[in-house]
Amino acid sequence: MTGSKTAALLIIGDEILSGRTQDTNTQTIAQMLGVKGIVIREVRVIPDVIETIVDTVNTIRRQYDYVFTTGGIGPTHDDKTAEAMAKAFGTTLERNADAWQRLVIHYEGEANMNAGRAKMAEIPVGAVLIDNPVSVAPGFRMDNVHVMAGVPKIMKGMMEFILPTLEGGDVVHARSVSADLPESALAQGLEAIENAYSGISVGSYPKFTPGMKPSTVIVICGVVLADVEKAANEVADLMERHGGTPRSSS
Amino acid sequence: MTGSKTAALLIIGDEILSGRTQDTNTQTIAQMLGVKGIVIREVRVIPDVIETIVDTVNTIRRQYDYVFTTGGIGPTHDDKTAEAMAKAFGTTLERNADAWQRLVIHYEGEANMNAGRAKMAEIPVGAVLIDNPVSVAPGFRMDNVHVMAGVPKIMKGMMEFILPTLEGGDVVHARSVSADLPESALAQGLEAIENAYSGISVGSYPKFTPGMKPSTVIVICGVVLADVEKAANEVADLMERHGGTPRSSS
Structure with missing residues (x-):
């Protein structure tokens, strides 16, 4: 594997751990990264628990060139990944002006921005947005950690956005x-x-x-x-x- | 989750990490454990690398009531789980008399026991065998760690053998x-x-x-x-x- 870049995946979601939902994102991401010469060395599936997400992200982001996370960035109370990522990087959430604007346009006006939709514009300070071609609410990148949605179609769209930004390595x-x-x-x-x-x-x-x-x-x-x-x-x-x-x- | 037992899964296999093979064992195991009141709190997918297996097993076996591993117990050189488990528990592999006998009967005599088949009888000292209803070569348990095959049909048969031996908890x-x-x-x-x-x-x-x-x-x-x-x-x-x-x- 000399010369290949390394990555870890973090699948965040009680629904995968319980067996209600079959994860397919691992295979999709592995295949998409593979053609760039980026090999996945580890996958972890963890629950929607802030402390667990913080500890895991902080462990693995130092061990691999790239980390990709899926899940937990939606509008509901069980979506805890953004808050956890802010904590992991020692910062806080803020209303991201760019994300807010995209959501306001998508939902046709500020009057339609209920608390759930507003939550999806709460992004850690310093993060770079990742486009969401399906449902607008963006993912984001902090350092080498790419935070994506869990819904497979949205995740795939986000990966397509991310791929050209990644430095590849030797293809296996x-x-x-x-x-x-x-x-x-x-x-x-x-x-x-x-x-x-x-x-x-x-x-x-x-x-x-x-x-x-x-x-x-x-x-x-x-x-x-x-x-x-x-x-x-x-x-x-x-x-x-x-x-x-x-x-x-x- | 008060009163439920906890478990971690360790999916051992380069073919899952590379995206060539879609893991389905996680969902099967989660559903089978669920009805016993045992909840999976973490899944890790790792490569067929002895040091990685040893470190990961020794980390997670102390954190959960049960650990289940899949993959890496076959006859070929890339099957490293048995050797890694012996190392993790500070012991060595030995020819397990019971496993050897099952394999000799299955392959119709010692004359047919080539090196690959003999390897499948090499089990860590002190392990308890787990029956394999499909292809005979057994899995094994050491303390709270259950080591199973990666082939879904064999894994499922091994889980059916293991389930009655597990102490369950409150069903979610x-x-x-x-x-x-x-x-x-x-x-x-x-x-x-x-x-x-x-x-x-x-x-x-x-x-x-x-x-x-x-x-x-x-x-x-x-x-x-x-x-x-x-x-x-x-x-x-x-x-x-x-x-x-x-x-x-x-």
Whole structure:
């Protein structure tokens, strides 16, 4: 992973922890960052509790190049991320003039700015806004921490806004090769292939389908594409030696 | 959440962090634990790196009643969880006689026990096995940490084995009420309802569908079912006062 930038995700939301809602933002963000050469090294899912958010943000923002958070920036009392972010950075919330103006225009006049809508203009002092192409209420960035909405469509729009502002790194290329073989048959050969290439990682993922032979997907990753492809060819050869028919994809 | 037991999940796997694979184990485990009165307070997704696994397990196992891990107990070199767990608990791996026997029977004789299959019998000293109803290779428990496979079907089978062994707590009941209203309209009323009941949490989740009015799902949670239902009725009344037609579900 030499030369790649690193990131952590912070998924803020009781509804993910309770199992009521399936998180899909992790996968979306990982794929979007991946093409820029930014790799996610850690994801944490935490509840909507201010102290927990503050402690977690302050721990992880110093460990990675970038932090991305989702959830907790809406108009209701259970949206605590903005307040927590202000605390984490030792500042306070203020009515952000730019955010306020966007919301007033969207809701067609100050007369329609109830307390909930006004709350979405309360942004930590010093933050830089992140555009929201779906429902206007912005996210924001403080230092290396990007604070986004939890609703997947809004989050994705915010990520599209953020991406051009990020300094990327070496892109990690991946190839996958699969065959109808149990992964135990391939174990020793795979380790030898990984060891033969510095900077290449070889992951093995078994699949079990009732009534079918066990199959295995091998994923080869690395920043040097030529090495990834050479290693993937070696994996395919290994599978053939064990009587499998390798199927490759990128 | 008074009286509920607490848990943390540790999702171990490069393939989740890279976005190649969508984690679904979190939701499955959360729902299975929920009915026992065990609430997940934190989820971490980390890579297949021994030092990271050791540090994370040793941090979180002291903070929660239970820890559940998924991933990294297969036959290949990238399966590092068993070795990491041994290190975390200051012990070593040994060939577990019971695990070995199960695998020998499954693979129809010692002659078929290649290095990969033998690896799956290497279990930390002192661990208690967790049955695997799909592919035999067991998970294991050390103290309050339950180590499971990452393949969703196997993980679920292991959870079904584990559940009766867990001491449960107060079950958190939930009701949800939704209406075609923007959540900002409900914000103040919702906070008042949450404040009126101790031990009740009120979560607000907006939905944006192109071409449709914004809608909002309100989730009311608490261990006292009567209070949850009373608060849910108040949420429905609040929606009606704002011109909405509440739809309830549990």
